[in-house]
Amino acid sequence: GESVGLHLPTLSVQEGDNSIINCAYSNSASDYFIWYKQESGKGPQFIIDIRSNMDKRQGQRVTVLLNKTVKHLSLQIAATQPGDSAVYFCAETPNDYKLSFGAGTTVTVRA
Amino acid sequence: GAVVSQHPSWVICKSGTSVKIECRSLDFQATTMFWYRQFPKQSLMLMATSNEGSKATYEQGVEKDKFLINHASLTLSTLTVTSAHPEDSSFYICSARASGRAGQYFGPGTRLTVT
Secondary structure, eight states, X not given: OOOEEESOSEEEEXXXXXXXXXXXXXXXXXXXXXXXXXXXXXXXXXXXXXXXXXXXEEOSSEEEEEETTTTEEEEEESSOOGGGOEXXXXXXXXXXXXXXXXXXXXXXXXX | OOOEEEEOSEEEEOTTOOEEEEEEESSSOEXXXXXXXXXXXXXXXXXXXXXTTSOOEEOTTOOTTTEEEEEEETTEEXXXXXXXXXXXXXXXXXXXXXXXXXXXXXXXOEEEEEO
C-alpha cells in the first residue's frame, strides 16, 4: 500500500540554527497531514498540522510547508534548542481517520 | 485538554501468559481508539481500530485472536496480548479520536517485555 516516508533518517543541527525535516508522501488522496515529535520512551506529541487546501502553516517556532504538486511535506524548526532533540514523524490521512506514519527522522541538537 | 493515559507504563511477563493494557481518554469522549505497535528505531504501525460498542477492525497481518481489543465505553479501550511470546515484546501505543475534532491524541505508551 501507499505510505509516507522521510528523506533522511538523522539530522544533526547546531543549537540556535534552524532545522528542516522533510517528508515525502505517495497517497495523492491524503488531505490532512500532521507532524509529531516523539521523545525516547514516550508517545508521539502533536506539533502542527496542515490541510491540503493550504501550503503553509505556522506555529510557535515551527512552520509546516506542503507541496501537493510533488507530494512533499516539511517541518521547519526555528532556533533549534536541546529540547528539540527527538524523533520526528510525519503522518498523513485521506479521511482524517487512519494515520499512516513515515519512517521518522532523528534530530540531534549539538550544544 | 485531550489527554490520553495508558496503564501500565511498562510490564514484564512470562512467555505464554496474557497481558492487558488499558487506554483511557481522560477529558473527552473517544468515539474511536487506535492501537499501534512500535519496535525499536521503527515507526508506528497501526494494529487495529476500535469504535465504542463494536468489534475492532484489524490491519492486515495482525492476529485478532492474539490481540484482543475491547472498547466498552467512550473513555476506555483495552488491548489484551494473549499467550505472549518474546517476539511480542514491543512498545504499544494507543490513540483516541474525539467526535468532531481533527487528529488523534496519543497515550504515553506501554513497554511490554516478554521473557
